Amino acid sequence: MMLRYGVKKLWIDGKWCEATKYSQLIAPYSKERIASIAVAGEADIAAAIAAADRARQTMKRMAAHERAAILERVAVQLKEREVEAAQLIAYEAAKPLKLALAEIERTVQTYKFAAEEAKRIYGETIPLDAQRGAEGKVAYTMQEPLGVIAAITPFNFPFNLVAHKVGPAIAAGNTVVLKPASQTPLSAYFIAEIFHQAGLPSGALNVITAPGAVAGDVLTRDERVAMITFTGSEQIGKQLQQQAGMKKVVLELGSNAALIVDNNVNIAAIAERVVTGAFAYQGQVCIAVQRIYVHESSYEQLVNTLVERSKQLKLGHPLELETNMSALISEREDERVQQWLEEAKAKGAKVVLGGTVIDGIFAPTIVVDAHPDLQICREELFAPVVVITAVSSMDEAFVQVNDSRYGLQAGIYTNDMTTALRAAQQLEVGGVIINDIPTFRVDHMPYGGVKSSGIGREGVKYAMQAMMQLKLVVMNSMPAAIPPI
Known part of the structure; x- marks a missing residue:
């Protein structure tokens, strides 16, 4: 039987990689088999992390305008293929086509916001001489990427919620290991190909499809992963937080709005x-x-x-x-x-x-x-x-x-x-x-909850803040006198 979307391998280090096991993807509405999806094991996930780690310095050194240009090209290419992308969502997630088209439109905008924010990463100067004894010293701060970001996304907005993690991560100069929901892997592989065509360095974005428990365990345990960003259930989110140790964690969890x-x-x-x-x-x-x-x-x-x-x-x-x-x-x-x-x-x-x-x-x-x-x-x-x-x-x-x-x-x-x-x-x-429903969201506003609804905020600029770390630089403009010979 011919599968509508064929066989999807793992996307690691800028190329398709075989897995030892594959599962069948079933369309929720028609119940037809639409694809055969690679199932990553622990070794595959580790390989994706290694690829992201190797690409880390390349991304860190990349100029802001280059990162912005890649994200702009992603937005353009996705817009050109919006009908194809929306139909993919309708098949793999049973999202009505008009809502799927609206999601693609939002996703394009999200990547555009990320491109803009890539050029707005600011530090500040610190007036050290406000304290006695610090005269003659100048200080400033700079924002640096964290490194490898592990992004775990749900099925309900398979393009836009991926964009809310991948877009800010790339804009800030990080690399990504993306684990999409088991029911919606096709959209993640689709966007990975677009990023590759847009010029993203190999290894900067890796996509692995795996059981959540396996992926969560490897990603939280591996010391090369600097941050976990997760959207999904309260139960899984709390488990990831407990396992993450010293890693940064952003969680967008449940609600009963x-x-x-x-x-x-x-x-x-x-x-x-x-x-x-x-x-x-x-x-x-x-x-x-x-x-x-x-x-x-x-x-x-x-x-x-x-x-x-x-x-x-x-x-x-x-x-x-x-x-x-x-x-x-x-x-x-x-x-x-x-x-x-x-x-x-x-x-x-x-x-x-x-x-x-x-x-x-x-x-x-x-x-x-x-x-x-x-x-x-x-x-x-x-x-x-x-x-x-x-x-x-x-x-x-x-x-x-x-x-x-x-x-x-x-x-x-x-x-x-x-x-x-x-x-x-x-x-x-x-x-x-x-004077509107709680379902209102635009993609550059801060979005996140309190109590068991999560930790941290998404919305491109706000997600980027969590994906960077502050570095302080202090310069002494009055060097000590050179001792006599």
Whole structure:
């Protein structure tokens, strides 16, 4: 049988490398085998690290304008192949094509931001003579790349979340070992080829596909790796942090993002945006709208409006431009979400829309009367399910939002400026989005969470800050007198 995307080997040191084992990649929607993917062993991962380590000095010495030019060429080439790249996402991740095209557009922009930031790596001068005894000395700081960056990425934005790690790393002069999600390796190999064609030195970007436990163990244990940057589950992120020792770690982990709707809001005007936040890409977005807390005076209208609007979503093949929602990343996820919903219904929650799988696609689902201790409220759903709860005041809404171990982003719709400012102050999250959904993100803003939602920030400039180290240089402008002969 001819595979749509053929056989993919490992990308190490600027060339394709055979593996001793291969696995079959299955399309989540059609269930067809679309590729045979190399499975890296410990020796393969070590070879990728060695290649990145050898390329480290080359990247460190490369001028900023050269790094910027490479990233610009990557952006141009990806734009030229945007349809091909979007179709690849639709096959390997069941992302509806129009959302996949939007992801490629964002990815192009992310690499452009990285190219710009490569030319804005600044230090500062230090007035040492502010302290007695330091007269005649001049000091300045400079930023240097860390070295080898291990980047571990998830399936839900296989191009753009790779760009958020690889782009800043290259811009800062680092080298990278990239471990993409098992379900979305094709996009990682695709971008590796583009980087190679754009002139990136061999070894500066290596892509290995391997079981997460194997890759995580090798990458955290190897002393040549200077930093781990990971986007994924809370459980794996905490495990990586424990194993990383003295390495730098940036973690973007789970969330159960909340939206607050005040009593003075035009429900009809916000409904489509809220539906998008809840159900875009089947809810498989870290900051998808999962919990909604709406003032009791607007509760019934919001529920009814969202139900009617959600019924209009088209479920179908991800390659069809009209499709709004397609299959979850695996059938196991269908089963998990179904179990959580059954648990919720057994404890009094009501499913007012959806709750079933239709032709292999989990339908958009709206739940009401859910107790806050249920898994659908407390855990990260990562599915097209939203829970709506009535509150008597905005103070109650703030308490409910904060009653979570997660804190990535939250949104609030309100026409009251005081309420908006109070939300900004009181919500325990990494980002407060006022008069929009928590799902809002642009690629140069600082993005990250508090509590169990992670450590550190992404957004190109902010990721680069974590991927560099500060060096101090002190010069004595008044050398000591030369002793007589």
